[in-house]
Amino acid sequence: DAGVIQSPRHEVTEMGQEVTLRCKPISGHNSLFWYRQTMMRGLELLIYFNNNVPIDDSGMPEDRFSAKMPNASFSTLKIQPSEPRDSAVYFCASSPSSGWAREQYFGPGTRLTVT
Amino acid sequence: GENVEQHPSTLSVQEGDSAVIKCTYSDSASNYFPWYKQELGKRPQLIIDIRSNVGEKKDQRIAVTLNKTAKHFSLHITETQPEDSAVYFCAASMNNAGNMLTFGGGTRLMVKP
Numbered sequence: 001d002a003g004v005i006q007s008p009r010h011e012v013t014e015m016g017q018e019v020t021l022r023c024k025p026i027s028g029h030n031s032l033f034w035y036r037q038t039m040m041r042g043l044e045l046l047i048y049f050n051n052n053v054p055i056d057d058s059g060m061p062e063d064r065f066s067a068k069m070p071n072a073s074f075s076t077l078k079i080q081p082s083e084p085r086d087s088a089v090y091f092c093a094s095s096p097s098s099g100w101a102r103e104q105y106f107g108p109g110t111r112l113t114v115t
Numbered sequence: 116g117e118n119v120e121q122h123p124s125t126l127s128v129q130e131g132d133s134a135v136i137k138c139t140y141s142d143s144a145s146n147y148f149p150w151y152k153q154e155l156g157k158r159p160q161l162i163i164d165i166r167s168n169v170g171e172k173k174d175q176r177i178a179v180t181l182n183k184t185a186k187h188f189s190l191h192i193t194e195t196q197p198e199d200s201a202v203y204f205c206a207a208s209m210n211n212a213g214n215m216l217t218f219g220g221g222t223r224l225m226v227k228p
Contacts (some may be wrong), residue, residue, distance in 0.1 A: 031214050042220050043159070043204060056215065091158060095214045102147050102214040106158040 004107035006092050012113045018080040021110045024073055025094030033093040033104060034067055034077050043091075049075065082114045116171035119144040119207050121219030124179060128195050136222045139187040145207040148188045149216065153202045160205075163190070182185050195226045 005024040013019055014045070025032045032045040047057040049069045057067070069075040079086055089111050093104040118141040128218050142147075147165035165172045165179045165188065172179050176195075181188040192199055202223050206216040 033215075045128050045215070045218075048215055050156065102208055102216075103161050103164070104214070104216060106160070108158055 004092055004094050005049070006090075006107035006110050009108060009111060010113075012115065013082055014115055015083055016081045017114075018078065019082045019086075019112060019114075021077040021090050021092075021112070023075045023077070023092030023107060025075070026105055027073065029094035029096050029105070030072075031104075032075050032093040033095070034071060034075070035093065035094040035106075036088045037091060037109075038088045045069055047078070049100045059088050079112075082112075084114045087114050117178065117209070117217040119205060119217050119219040121205050121222055123222060124220065125223045127225045127227065130195060130197060132195055134199070134207055134224055134226075135196050136190045136203055136205070136224070137187060138189070138207075138219050139185075140207040140217075141186070141206070142207070143183075143186065144209045145217075149206050149208075150177075150179060150190050151204045151206065151218075153204065153221075155201070159204060162166040165166070185188055192224075195224075197226050198227050200224060200226045218227045 007022045031050050033048040036044045046059045047067045051067045067077045089109045091109045092107045095104045121138045146167035149157050150162050151159040152162045153159040161175050165177050165181050179190045202221045204221050205219040208216045
């Protein structure tokens, strides 16, 4: 298994531009999570999906952020318009949601720089 | 919702010494407590976890203890090595849909050779 796949690995963009981050979870995992990590705020949960349905998006900072999961093997996190304070590492993680098996497997992350 | 506090935020130890990181949680319904290790520039990875029906779990040089009454759990690393240097995150979870984890703020552990 290739693990959780994220693309791009690095993204540099100018303020005001649209940014789309992509994630492919591990096959068979029912839950998908988007996190943002910065030195100041640590690891923040932005949104999570269970069976492709958004369950909790209370961590999404504002309307500029949106996430979708059109099928079990793909999710996107979009920022429009981007701002310098959005610069961070964005992780996607997936997890099987049956019984006690709750380990979250993280992808390699996307390092976003907004200038 | 759940709130997880983690201490200390940084910890420096000499190689060979032990390191202890402590976490407290707020929701008594939480019943799963994993620990993740994140090396510099890498992704967080699970190193050990404990469920609420156990008080202690050990895996080689790492161990985790859980006190449900006090709502706190700890990570113990013995005989620390330079490769243990990383950021460690504790987390708590209830048996809810989607397996959402609430993470602590992280502890940066530095092991000096």
